[in-house]
Amino acid sequence: MITRFITEVNTKINPFSAQSKSVRLFLTSLPPTARSQGMIIQTKLLARSAAEKNSLQVKFKDGKLLDLDCENMAIKSIIEECDRHSRALQKQADLADA
Template sequence: MFMKQITEIKVALSPFNAASKSTRLFLTHVHTNNTRKINPTLKIATDVLADPKAPSQLKVTYRDGQKVALEPDNLTINNILQIVNKHAKKLEDIEQANNW
């Protein structure tokens, strides 16, 4: 993942809702020591919803200010990662091109 290009991740989920599995997996991907080394200023906010049937929400903010909002209950973890990485990869390519 291109975590260096992400400034903020906001997650709202009901942990006991089976549909929120992909959201929980996404959190395990982004909330690691390696991520903190790559981007120590990354803000991860998690909101635990009391309603066990409430849908999960995922909001990602990139360095250029663009935001992506997802309802990940109907997505697989691979789909979520692909969507989140799509814009981050563009930003990474631009940054690399500017460093030449």
């Protein structure tokens, strides 16, 4: 997963819910040095009886905010969406450098 262009990750997780598996796996796919490189990672744990849904928001360097439906998307789809935008930003950066 291309994490160079991700600036912020906000999650709400009910750790007792099976539907939060995608969010948990997404968080584990982030590199261990992400926070030290400037990425802001905020995680809110929900109570077992919470009415709120699990959520995942990813913000990129260009300001785009992806609000992903993590309850209905598999981890592969979530990473694919993030990589799609990261590759577009990578292409813009390569063209700017050339």
